Amino acid sequence: AHHQKGEYDLAERGYRQVLKDDPSQPDALHLTGVIAYQKGNYERALHHISKAIRINPSAADFHNNHGLTLAALNRLEEATKAYRKAVALKPDHIQAWSNLGVCHFNQKMFNEAIEAYRHALEINPEYTDAHNNLGNALRATGQLEEAIYHYKLTIRSSPDSATAYTNLANALSDTGKPEDALETYNHALSLKPDYVEAWNNRSVVLRELGRLSEALDSSRKAIDLQPQNADAWCNLGNIHRDRKEYPAALEALYKAVELNPLLPAGWNNLGVVYKEQAQYRQAIT
Numbered sequence: 001a002h003h004q005k006g007e008y009d010l011a012e013r014g015y016r017q018v019l020k021d022d023p024s025q026p027d028a029l030h031l032t033g034v035i036a037y038q039k040g041n042y043e044r045a046l047h048h049i050s051k052a053i054r055i056n057p058s059a060a061d062f063h064n065n066h067g068l069t070l071a072a073l074n075r076l077e078e079a080t081k082a083y084r085k086a087v088a089l090k091p092d093h094i095q096a097w098s099n100l101g102v103c104h105f106n107q108k109m110f111n112e113a114i115e116a117y118r119h120a121l122e123i124n125p126e127y128t129d130a131h132n133n134l135g136n137a138l139r140a141t142g143q144l145e146e147a148i149y150h151y152k153l154t155i156r157s158s159p160d161s162a163t164a165y166t167n168l169a170n171a172l173s174d175t176g177k178p179e180d181a182l183e184t185y186n187h188a189l190s191l192k193p194d195y196v197e198a199w200n201n202r203s204v205v206l207r208e209l210g211r212l213s214e215a216l217d218s219s220r221k222a223i224d225l226q227p228q229n230a231d232a233w234c235n236l237g238n239i240h241r242d243r244k245e246y247p248a249a250l251e252a253l254y255k256a257v258e259l260n261p262l263l264p265a266g267w268n269n270l271g272v273v274y275k276e277q278a279q280y281r282q283a284i285t
Contacts, residue, residue: 008035026056030065037069045069060090064099071103079103087119094123098130105137113137128157132164139171147171162192170201178205196226203235207242215239230260237269246277 003011012035018028033048046069053062067082080103086096101116117134120127132154138147151168158164169184185202188195199222206215216239222232237252250273256266 003031003035008038011035024055026052026059026062029055030059030062033069034065037065037072042069042072046073058089060086060093060096063089064093064096067096067099067103071099071106076103076107080107092123094120094127094130097123098127098133101130101133101137105133105140108140110137110140114141126157128154128161131157132161132167135167135171139167139174144171144175148175160191162188162195162198165191166195166198166201169198169205173201173205173208178208181205182209194225196222196229196232199225200229200232200235203232203239207235207239212239212243216243228259230256230263230266233259234263234266234269237266237273241269241273241276244276246273249273250277 002008002014012032015028015032015035018025019032022028029048030052033045033052036042036045036048046066049062049066049069052059053066056062063082063086067079067086070076070079070082080100083096083100083103086093087100090096097116097120101113101120104110104113104116114134114137117130117137120130121134124130131150135147135150135154138144138150148168148171151164151171154161154164155168165184165188169181169188172178172184173181182202182205185198185205188198189202192198199218203215203218203222206212206218216236219232219236219239222229223236226232233252233256237249237256240246240249240252250270253266253270253273257263257270260266
């Protein structure tokens with residue numbers, strides 16, 4: 001009861017009392033591990049949940065939470081095996097199917113992610129998270145119209161989800177509908193005014209529409225909210241470049257690659273800016 005109310009310390013105290021009386025009680029071991037996971041102590045969570053599985057290897061929930069913990073430690077292949085064990089033991093374990101999809105998505109195994117999310121939706125066609133995540137996987141494979149369909153189903157179930165509106169806007173932008181995308185980003189921001197991704201991506205469609213002053217404001221808002229966001233600095237640099245403000249563009253792009261040295265768009269755009277700046281100087285002289 002304490003655990004369900006989020007009173008983790010009190011819940012853990014209760015589980016530990018059980019383990020004092022019976023050190024091999026698998027449910028108490030498992031739930032102690034779940035609390036450690038919820039507190040962000042993943043190694044400790046892994047220890048307890050693994051011990052619970054050794055005692056009772058047939059509990060699907062144990063394997064599902066084992067997968068969550070492994071995924072949190074970025075041990076994705078092992079997490080995949082744990083989720084597959086969970087659904088083998090309990091084929092209608094909807095959370096395990098969904099978590100398996102997330103794990104595949106993070107491994108860029110998008111077709112496998114799509115398959116896992118579809119399994120989850122066969123179990124519960126109203127499962128909102130699976131619709132949203134399926135949309136992301138479909139978008140990653142270029143299946144944009146179906147992605148839009150699933151984002152809209154997500155919004156129907158969760159009309160206050162800024163994430164779903166932003167994902168829908170991203171897909172609309174991909175399909176060449178910047179005006180529709182802009183309207184959708186604006187709605188997302190009305191729901192969550194500090195949503196960095198929406199501000200950043202909104203600046204991209206405003207730039208595409210040639211509304212550079214508004215794009216600049218939107219990009220700066222993203223950076224104000226999250227100064228370490230390399231993508232936002234890259235977008236800011238591109239907007240300055242379109243305005244032929246080359247020193248400002250270079251400053252922003254160098255900041256982007258400083259924050260993320262592996263950002264291809266940052267390095268590529270730096271080269272483009274240097275080239276355009278030289279051509280511009282030659283033209284005006």
